[in-house]
Amino acid sequence: MSSQDDEQFPAAAPEPAAASADEGMTWWYRWLCRIAGVIGGMSCACAGLWNCVTINPLNIAAGVWMMLNAFVLFLCEAPFCCQFIEFANAVSARADRLRAWQKAAFYCGMAVFPVMLSLTLTTLFGNAVAFATGVLYGLSALGKKGDAISYARIHQQQKQMDEEKLTGTLEGQA
Numbered sequence: 001m002s003s004q005d006d007e008q009f010p011a012a013a014p015e016p017a018a019a020s021a022d023e024g025m026t027w028w029y030r031w032l033c034r035i036a037g038v039i040g041g042m043s044c045a046c047a048g049l050w051n052c053v054t055i056n057p058l059n060i061a062a063g064v065w066m067m068l069n070a071f072v073l074f075l076c077e078a079p080f081c082c083q084f085i086e087f088a089n090a091v092s093a094r095a096d097r098l099r100a101w102q103k104a105a106f107y108c109g110m111a112v113f114p115v116m117l118s119l120t121l122t123t124l125f126g127n128a129v130a131f132a133t134g135v136l137y138g139l140s141a142l143g144k145k146g147d148a149i150s151y152a153r154i155h156q157q158q159k160q161m162d163e164e165k166l167t168g169t170l171e172g173q174a
Contacts, residue, residue, distance in 0.1 A: 041073035
């Protein structure tokens with residue numbers, strides 16, 4: 001290829017999906033979130049099944065919703081658990097492209113709804129780990145904590161600016 005071809009066909013820019021998939025999460029934190037999602041799915045499934053063994057219709061509705069939460073958590077976080085479903089890998093790939101704050105809002109919202117529907121210990125404990133998964137994703141959306149050196153530099157710069165403003169106002173009065 002000549003240099004003219006390089007000008008006509010610039011290098012492809014990285015896809016935004018690849019950039020949002022990383023989002024500064026370390027590999028161990030990503031695995032922690034996935035494991036929490038799988039454990040949250042198991043707790044939702046067990047507690048949802050237990051919640052359905054009743055005659056109260058609100059408990060049954062909350063139990064069904066919890067089992068649906070478990071299915072969605074398994075589908076998004078561990079698609080290998082749902083190999084019998086043809087679209088599992090596609091849904092998991094789409095869920096991986098979501099930003100961390102979107103996953104956090106989705107998982108926390110999914111976990112809160114059955115608790116609002118039927119406030120029992122079963123729904124509270126069953127959805128606690130699913131909610132914690134959303135909280136973990138939400139914490140990753142906040143980003144990394146800065147180091148002490150950069151905070152000290154910022155503080156020093158602000159202190160110098162404050163001193164300059166103070167001396168500027170004193171010189172202006174004289």
